[in-house]
Amino acid sequence: MSVAIRAEADGERARLVPAGTFDLAHASEVVRAVEQAERDLHASGDVDLHLFALERIDGSGALLLARLIDRLEARGLRTRLIEDHNPHALRLITLYRERRAEARPQPARRMGSLARLGVMAAAVPDMATGALDFLGQAAAAVPRAFLSPRSVDWSSLPRLMQAIGADALPVTSAANLLVGIIIGFLGVSQLGRFGAVVYVPELVVIAHFRELGPLVTAIVVAGRSGAGLASELATMQVSEEIDALRSMGFNPVSWLVVPRCLALVVTMPLLTWIGDVLALGGGLLATIVITDMTPRAYVLSTADHITGAHFLDGMIKTPFLGLIIGLIACGQGLAARGGAAAVGARTTTAVVLAIFGVIVISALFTLFFTLLGI
Amino acid sequence: MEHVSFEVERGTTLAILGGSGSGKSTLLRYLIGLEQPMAGRIEIDSVGEPHVYRGVPPFGVLFQSGALFSSLTLAENLALPLTTWTSIRGPLVHDFVQAKLGLVGLGAFSEHLPGELSGGMKKRAGIARAMMLEPDLLFFDEPSAGLDPISAVELDQLIVTLSRDLGITIVIVTHELPSIFVVADNCIVLDKEAKGIVARGDPRRLRDESAIPFVHNFFTRTTPSAPTTREG
Numbered sequence: 001m002s003v004a005i006r007a008e009a010d011g012e013r014a015r016l017v018p019a020g021t022f023d024l025a026h027a028s029e030v031v032r033a034v035e036q037a038e039r040d041l042h043a044s045g046d047v048d049l050h051l052f053a054l055e056r057i058d059g060s061g062a063l064l065l066a067r068l069i070d071r072l073e074a075r076g077l078r079t080r081l082i083e084d085h086n087p088h089a090l091r092l093i094t095l096y097r098e099r100r101a102e103a104r105p106q107p108a109r110r111m112g113s114l115a116r117l118g119v120m121a122a123a124v125p126d127m128a129t130g131a132l133d134f135l136g137q138a139a140a141a142v143p144r145a146f147l148s149p150r151s152v153d154w155s156s157l158p159r160l161m162q163a164i165g166a167d168a169l170p171v172t173s174a175a176n177l178l179v180g181i182i183i184g185f186l187g188v189s190q191l192g193r194f195g196a197v198v199y200v201p202e203l204v205v206i207a208h209f210r211e212l213g214p215l216v217t218a219i220v221v222a223g224r225s226g227a228g229l230a231s232e233l234a235t236m237q238v239s240e241e242i243d244a245l246r247s248m249g250f251n252p253v254s255w256l257v258v259p260r261c262l263a264l265v266v267t268m269p270l271l272t273w274i275g276d277v278l279a280l281g282g283g284l285l286a287t288i289v290i291t292d293m294t295p296r297a298y299v300l301s302t303a304d305h306i307t308g309a310h311f312l313d314g315m316i317k318t319p320f321l322g323l324i325i326g327l328i329a330c331g332q333g334l335a336a337r338g339g340a341a342a343v344g345a346r347t348t349t350a351v352v353l354a355i356f357g358v359i360v361i362s363a364l365f366t367l368f369f370t371l372l373g374i
Numbered sequence: 375m376e377h378v379s380f381e382v383e384r385g386t387t388l389a390i391l392g393g394s395g396s397g398k399s400t401l402l403r404y405l406i407g408l409e410q411p412m413a414g415r416i417e418i419d420s421v422g423e424p425h426v427y428r429g430v431p432p433f434g435v436l437f438q439s440g441a442l443f444s445s446l447t448l449a450e451n452l453a454l455p456l457t458t459w460t461s462i463r464g465p466l467v468h469d470f471v472q473a474k475l476g477l478v479g480l481g482a483f484s485e486h487l488p489g490e491l492s493g494g495m496k497k498r499a500g501i502a503r504a505m506m507l508e509p510d511l512l513f514f515d516e517p518s519a520g521l522d523p524i525s526a527v528e529l530d531q532l533i534v535t536l537s538r539d540l541g542i543t544i545v546i547v548t549h550e551l552p553s554i555f556v557v558a559d560n561c562i563v564l565d566k567e568a569k570g571i572v573a574r575g576d577p578r579r580l581r582d583e584s585a586i587p588f589v590h591n592f593f594t595r596t597t598p599s600a601p602t603t604r605e606g
Binding site for chain 2: 025342
């Protein structure tokens with residue numbers, strides 16, 4: 001049966017007779033019927049709403065009829081609901097009239113672009129304070145770890161080194177091998193124009209040992225382990241595990257951040273060292289495939305150019321890169337507030353900041369070594 | 375669970391009771407189709423078996439935590455099923471959302487995120503979302519768990535209103551005895567040892583008259599008004 005509301009006027013009185021199925025599946029038809037009834041109604045006194053012809057009614061139908069009555073009363077009409085042996089419909093309509101949302105919803109928090117800029121600017125001091133506060137806590141946790149070794153969860157260190165180091169080895173190795181191949185191809189194509197293919201091994205050593213090895217390894221670790229650490233701590237934060245630690249007298253920075261940063265500081269040089277070796281292999285592969293250079297000549301040339309300075313220039317920065325990844329990932333994780341969305345947001349921020357931090361630290365070291373003439 | 379067979383009458387509230395590990399939550403997961411029993415059959419009126427339906431969900435579910443999407447406002451949480459499963463759009467969506475929020479007393483909080491609400495408010499918002507598609511049947515998983523007594527009583531009253539005024543059939547998994555006596559018309563009691571239902575009926579009668587030791591202990595141990603024997 002179709003949905004309709006008959007409007008019958010009798011002088012100053014009127015009868016409204018909704019008929020048919022007033023449920024969610026027919027909501028659009030009910031809306032049209034209600035609008036039509038409002039247009040057809042010319043009463044200026046009482047309006048009786050008879051419920052006998054309703055075949056079915058649910059909350060949506062009751063709501064639309066309740067709002068119709070509200071609007072009629074707002075026009076100054078007096079309304080009556082006539083049960084007509086349909087107590088369910090009467091109860092539903094009455095309930096939706098009684099329980100209408102009296103309090104107006106707060107307007108949606110939509111801000112103009114200037115206001116958003118202002119809010120972002122206003123948040124900068126808080127962010128800086130929070131970052132410095134976390135950095136201070138992390139710095140204070142280091143001597144505390146020596147003075148009170150039980151303040152740190154040392155038992156988690158092997159597991160963390162496994163997760164951050166050993167488990168990351170395949171992906172960091174593959175990345176370094178490929179970068180070595182890329183440098184090799186690039187060297188052959190560019191230096192080969194001047195007949196200087198013999199310098200390709202030196203190029204691979206210098207470029208990878210000093211800059212690209214630590215950088216590539218750190219970026220991969222920041223994306224992989226940084227995201228993992230940030231989401232782990234953020235989940236602990238939103239599920240009140242961090243609060244539970246605090247309530248039991250643990251300092252979360254000592255207990256959680258110190259072992260994670262330590263694991264990164266220890267494993268980053270190892271991952272970089274293995275990556276350097278694989279990059280040399282990549283450079284060798286690229287060179288002997290497309291030039292006449294023999295593997296023996298390449299290896300001898302490489303051995304001549306691996307100096308302590310090149311090796312240490314790169315390796316010395318790796319613990320700092322690990323530390324910056326750990327601090328940013330843990331700091332972002334502990335700063336999470338709210339629910340699942342906060343975990344995702346903090347993880348994303350942690351990865352972006354960690355990669356940016358790695359590049360900045362790497363650039364600072366390069367500048368420093370350049371100024372020292374190393 | 376091996377011996378579970380029961381029916382729920384339309385328009386009534388059935389409580390599924392039992393101790394920890396008795397299978398209450400597993401039974402609920404079977405009832406709402408998240409898992410399928412290894413044997414047996416669950417029939418929901420015209421829907422058939424709950425795990426095979428397609429399209430508009432035929433019932434609403436309130437999960438223990440409320441399970442609101444934390445990145446969406448209450449209004450967006452409630453509008454989601456409506457805009458997904460119906461052709462309703464525009465201002466009507468807002469009207470329906472506001473009406474449901476008004477029904478559970480949260481009309482002023484439509485633009486709030488779930489993280490800004492108390493536990494009781496989240497549960498009420500969860501109920502409003504479960505009702506958005508006007509189901510005839512609602513499942514509640516531990517609705518009073520973790521709530522303060524006042525919020526728990528308010529929630530119980532809301533459940534009674536839904537059942538009485540809207541005529542919704544309700545199946546409620548709980549072990550909160552004060553709530554059971556307020557909201558439930560009938561109950562079934564699950565027992566881990568018996569691997570199924572050990573008692574069924576009006577919870578007040580079971581409390582006062584059941585001769586089964588497990589059922590008697592279940593109702594009397596934590597019921598303040600239950601008769602107790604004190605010696606000395």
